[in-house]
Amino acid sequence: MPVTETFHIDRPSFDPESGEARFSYRLGDLTFTEILGLPTVAERERAATPAFRKLLDLTAFVLGVSYFKLRAPFDIAAGLPLSEAERAFVIDVYENGLGEFYARNDLARFGRLRLSVPDDSVPRKEAPGLAERTLLPIGGGKDSLVSVELLSHVGMDFTPFAVNPKGPILTSVEAIGREPLYVTRSLDAEMIRLGKEPGYYNGHVPSTAINSMIASLCALLFGYDQIVLSNERSASEGNVEFDGRETNHQYSKSLGFELLIADTLANATGGALKYFSLLRPYSEARIASLFAHGDRFDAVFSSCNRNFRLSGHDGPLWCGECPKCHFVFLIFAPFMAKERLLRIFGKNLLDIPANERSFRELAGLAGQKPWECVGEILEAAACFYTLTRHADWHEDAIVRSIKADLFAQYGEEKLQLAMAECLTDSRDHHIPPALAAKVAAYAV
Structure with a gap:
């Protein structure tokens, strides 16, 4: 070369x-x-x-x-x-x-x-x-x-x-x-x-x-x-x-x-x-919680990159197979009604055993963090921890499969603290002070 x-x-x-x-x-x-x-x-x-x-x-x-x-x-x-x-x-x-x-x-x-x-x-x-x-x-x-x-x-x-x-x-x-x-x-x-x-x-x-x-x-x-x-x-x-x-x-x-x-x-x-x-103070999980406040964009938005190439739109809004789909599904699950989330994605991505390797990588339990626009590893692990204690999700195949390894690697206390940190807004941002104050007052 x-x-x-x-x-x-x-x-x-x-x-x-x-x-x-x-x-x-x-x-x-x-x-x-x-x-x-x-x-x-x-x-x-x-x-x-x-x-x-x-x-x-x-x-x-x-x-x-x-x-x-x-x-x-x-x-x-x-x-x-x-x-x-x-x-x-x-x-x-x-x-x-x-x-x-x-x-x-x-x-x-x-x-x-x-x-x-x-x-x-x-x-x-x-x-x-x-x-x-x-x-x-x-x-x-x-x-x-x-x-x-x-x-x-x-x-x-x-x-x-x-x-x-x-x-x-x-x-x-x-x-x-x-x-x-x-x-x-x-x-x-x-x-x-x-x-x-x-x-x-x-x-x-x-x-x-x-x-x-x-x-x-x-x-x-x-x-x-x-x-x-x-x-x-x-x-x-x-x-x-x-x-x-x-x-x-x-x-x-x-x-x-x-x-x-x-x-x-x-x-x-x-x-x-x-x-x-504008979103620099927030974790991905915090953004998911804010999105869940309303549903007017449910049928039109997509964070999946696989189906949107330079050549144009050649697939459904969500492929359901890539790390980005898996991550977005994971961070929405703690904050959104299960029926609504399944309606957005068309299927339960946490109940498909073939997805387990991808979810493990997102949570730092296998391989490396995917080359995708996904959130922090500990953030994904914290969301999984929340789901292990959530009535709607704790019985899903992947949540049950990774629970023991999740607790063994991180411990409950660390996961609890990580979830609290995800929902705490950072002061490390570049937003003009007046606007930051107005947005903080609304985003509660």
């Missing part, structure tokens, strides 16, 4: 008349172009501001991970000026953001990547006319829909946002009942083809980082002063140690990355654009 090449990032372009942004890359003798289709904007002068130009350049770096990973060279070069802090941001995306990719392909890259770009010491000007309103990315799962309910109840103006919406994103936005802002993203077809060929690498990319940068472009063009994510505190827990670092499938959802990208976006816009996660 050739790694002596340099990955080149060309200057991106944006046409405000068509809403088309083009991002070009070179890797050895290979060339690629990715295209974003943004809604057309009436105030086209916004696209000419230094702040938008800077965000467009930073977006080019972040989108580039999809093409870089084909050969994962050590050198990255661009004629796009970056400040010292922006260099650190880009390196973080290419190192920690691709941590799972490196681990699963056994590639040692941490601390070894070289980024060659001109220095940028020009102070940024404030972004023009950003109104006090929120761009809210919708993923079609439980998390962003809990954010919808929280923002609605505190009276905050928000617009649903998505890139290449399909399946449960579309049905969720329809149920939300607000006019959305959508972007189309067209990856270079040759990159997709080569990713399946011998001699090229493939693997996970930091999709939250990618979609966040795309959202930042829309925030400036259409006048939003904040992007609100729906990432929980559990997302900061990694999966495995590799090449001297913890690697995390959800790295670009972690608090560490949130603080880094928030600072990067603020600096690029003179402090005008804010970025934070």
